[in-house]
Amino acid sequence: MNKYDHKPIEKKWQDKWEEAGVFHASNTDMHKPKYYALVEFPYPSGQGLHVGHPRSYTALDIVARKRRLQGYNVLYPIGWDAFGLPTENYAIKNHVHPAIVTEKNIARFKQQLQSLGISFDWSREINTTDPDYYKWTQWIFLQLFKHGLAYKKEMSVNWCTSCKCVLANEEVVEGVCERCGSEVVHKVKSQWMLKITEYAQRLIDDLELVDYPERVKAQQRNWIGRSTGAEVDFSTTTGDKLTIYTTRPDTLYGATYMVISPEHPMIEKWADRIQNMDEVRDYQAEAAKKSDFERTEVAKEKTGVRLDGVMAINPVNEKEIPIFISDYVLVSYGTGAIMAVPGHDTRDWDFAKKFGLPIIEVVKGGDVEKEAFTDCATGIMVNSGILDGLTVEEAKKKIIAFLEEKGIGHAKVNFKLRDWVFSRQRYWGEPIPIVYCEKCGYVPLPESELPLRLPDVKSYEPTDNGESPLAHMTDWVNTTCPHCGGPAKRETDTMPQWAGSSWYFLRYMDPHNDQALASPEALKYWSPVDWYNGGMEHTTLHLLYSRFWHKFLYDIHVVPTPEPYAKRTSHGMILGENGEKMSKSRGNVVNPDDIVNEYGADTMRLYEMFIGDFEKAAPWSTSSIKGCRRFVERYWNLQGIVCEDEGIRAKLETPFHKTIKKVTEDIENLKFNTAIAALMTLLNDITAEGSITREELRIFTLLLNPFAPHVTEEVWNVMNFGSMVCEQEWPSYDEAKCTEDTVEIAVQINGKVRARLRIAANLAKDDVFAAVKADEKVAAEIAGKNIVKEIYVPGKLVNIVAKG
Structure with a gap:
């Protein structure tokens, strides 16, 4: 027999499997039970795979191979999430077209994956940069637009100073760009948005329908951030109203000041009345340089500027209270304004102490000069007028009824989740199939004209004014309005990388269909994905986004299930030999x-x-x-x-x-x-x-x-x-x-192993002790001693405690 030589043998069987198509899922054998195993498709970077990547692929491959042996029609597909900033940045630096870079990277990744013998169905390979694929990404966007879930809005956005494009909140990690690690600042830009907030409650509720690890469910719930409370109108000395949202309306009597975001639109309206506008402008400029993470970090020193010349009025006691701007209030969260209750909130307490503001205890519990009352959710109401003597829960109900009766507030469910910033001012992404007409506004491209292909450009450099490189292509930009036939301009922003990955699992079901993203028959047979494995880092990005898109497609009767993935698991990283995350900079990457x-x-x-x-x-x-x-x-x-x-x-x-x-x-x-x-x-x-x-x-x-x-x-x-x-x-x-007829047990005398015996697996306890004591070694150990205790752990050990 020859020594095992893996090189020719592995190549031989990889070729035979593909030639025979043994791993190709069938759309004609729909009488067989199906099994859809899925891994997150890779981004084909120039670095290729390291040994951490195949861990997920191999795990689901083992499941897929076992399912085939169990008689299932198995779909285990693969493809490429190939649009995005890394490729574009590489193209800019090396003066190579992103399409060429992508093609080269995919070839490298494919060769590596095939060498591992992963049983992917290569006949269903997809690529998000293929016009035949992104035609349907654009089609989904048009449906979102037609149903009012895609809209354009001028807003303060996260701006990466290096990538020179807008980032979604989920793409800003600890104040820096998730992609490149550069500083993120705020800019006001007109952006395409997707109304994921419309699905916030369903995204929470339907977690009960799926088999996800609890930590994954918890991350999704926390990110969506559902809370119950009240919206309350505070009048001001200008005659305008400031609306706030609070989860603790019972503490309204303890509100001694208000804080609004530095970007709040009322600041401009009040500019003539604010007596220290120069100081306010300086503070706004400083706040714009900070990320949301930096601004809301609990431990940081509180800063702010009082708006001299404008006061708010507490609606429950008619007292005038000052208004501040501070960067810890975000215009993108809630209403961009808060009531501050320093007696029962650490952040408000710190701020009040710094600016010498009143601190009033409204939930009885001790000395308000200390932080003991922070988030006080139990206790009895004091210093609270109509609420005095009530419990917190009783007070919440009574104050909401009071607010509704007076017409100055109402009960409200709120979500921390923000709408998805969908625009990117870059080249290497799906063109957004919308034109702007001076007469008709934003008009969708007719579906018959899809795909709207990404034009070739000479320069991929982001523009200094923050516009996409496509903005320079006047021949492409200037077009006619599909509605009135007049002059119009194409949208020059492109979609984010997350667009193509939000529905790719559906395309695998019927990847060569040119009439629909997949046929109804294929969607009905293969849906939902039975087992999906991916990284924990995508829990609040891809996983949340794709659930949103899928629910929308379910609502418009494109897909047959409310959830895309029946089961989700996550894998741990393979670290370098030094125990650190693998990276080129650390020099610990294993190829x-x-x-x-x-x-x-x-x-x-x-x-x-x-x-x-x-x-x-x-x-x-x-x-x-x-x-x-x-x-x-x-x-x-x-x-x-x-x-x-x-x-x-x-x-x-x-x-x-x-x-x-x-x-x-x-x-x-x-x-x-x-x-x-x-x-x-x-x-x-x-x-x-x-x-x-x-x-x-x-x-x-x-x-x-x-x-x-x-x-x-x-x-x-x-x-x-x-x-x-x-x-x-x-x-x-x-x-x-599956049960042994006999088992080996250890015999301990006073906790020390003195013998090992093989006995019948089903032997009764008394018979076990009899057999043990009959053993020569054991008998010699306990001879002449007083047996104090006998312990038997079935199938494992006997311990005899003997003295004398």
Whole structure:
């Protein structure tokens, strides 16, 4: 028997699988049960894959391969999320068209993925930059526009100083650009928005319909941020009203000042009345340089400017209170104005102390000079007029009734979630299929004219005035209005990278359809995705956005299910050998090509699944990977010890059935490491026997196949088992044969192991102690001693406490 040489064998089977199309899902076998496994499609960067990327792909590949062996019509697709800033920035720097960069990067990624033996259906490969694909991205946008969910608005936006484009709130992480790490400031721009807030409540409620980890559900709920309270109108000495939203209307009597955002529109209206306008302007300029994260950071020092010449009036006691501007209030959240209750809020207390403002206790509980009352949600109302003596909950109901009776407020449900900023002032993205006409306003492009193709440009540099490079292409920009036929201009902003990834899972169901994003029959058969795995970092970006788009498509009767993904899981990172996140700057990136070249794809797959708990981070270990290679070689060598016996031998019957059960269940529960450990244990049992039957080798090969598909196909072929492993049936187990007839127990005397005995697994407790005491070693240890206590842990150990 030859030594195992992975290089020719792995290439051989990768070619055979694709030639035979064994992993191609069928849209004609809709009588079979379907299974749709999905991983987040990659962004094809120039750096290629590192060993952390294939962890998710391999895990779902194991699930997909097992499902095929269980008789399912499996869809396990792949494609490319290829629009976006990194490619455009690379193109600008290196003077290469983004399309060429993308094509090159995709070829590199594809070669790497195919070398790993992932059972992707390559016949359904998609690319978000393909006009045949983004035609339907544009089509979905038009439906959103026609239903009032896409609109244009002038607003303060997050502006990346390096990428020179607008970012959604979700793309600003700790005050910097999620993509490049550069400073984010605020600018006022006219932006296309998607009204995701219209779906806020359903995005929360429908989490009950899906099988997501609780931490994923919690992140979505927290980001959406539902709260209940009241909207209250505060009149002002100018005659205007300031409307605030509060979750604690019961504390209105404790409101001693108001704060509005530096960008609040009332500031301009009151400019002639504000006596310190220069000071206000200076503060506005400073606030514009800060990100939302910096502005709302709890620990930062509170700053602000009082608006001299304007006062607010507390609606419950008619007292005049000052108005401040401060950067910790955001114009994009709530109404851009708050009432401040320093007696019961740490932030307001700090601000009041700094500016010498009154602090009034309105919920009884102690000394208001301390922070003990922060977020006081229980207690009895004091200093609160009509609310005195009530509990907090009673006070909330009474004050809302009072506000509604007086016409100065009402109960309100609020959400922290903001509408999605959808414009990008860059080139490498889907053109927005809208034109602007002076007569007709914003007009949608006729669907028959889709796709609106991205024109070729000579310069991809973002403009100094913040406009897209497309704005320079006057021949493309100047067009006619589809409505009146008069002159019009095309929208020059492009869509964000998240657009194409918000519906890609649907296109996989019917990727070559030129009449619809997918046929109703395909959508009905394949929906929803049965198992979707992706990174936790996308919980408040892609996962939230795609659920929103899917719900909209459900509402307009395009898709048949209210949720896109039945099950969602997340994987832990593979860290560098130094325990840090892999990155080029840290010099700890491991190239999967090197691992596949030296050890083989099967070894890499096994190691990535064996490295630890799939849902937790784990450091890479080059030395440990050698153990997985030895396991592959030990399996390969089983061919040399095949005996003439038939079936599963009696001594190995229980180990085999236990292993089939464990591997079957562990794959479903993401416990790939313990499934592999069980296979290693079974291999040890087989090796101890010194031989293996054909049936034992056949079953072991089937169990190992999802983890190590290449070597198992080769062994299957050499043994002439017939056809290919991937076309067989997953082995079944007999529950009755999963229990050992005998078990080994440890025998402790006073906590120290003195013997090990093999006893019947179902032996009664009294009989166990009798057998233990009959053992020569045990009998000698307890001879002449007083037995104080006897402990039996079934199937594991006996402990006898003896004195004297």
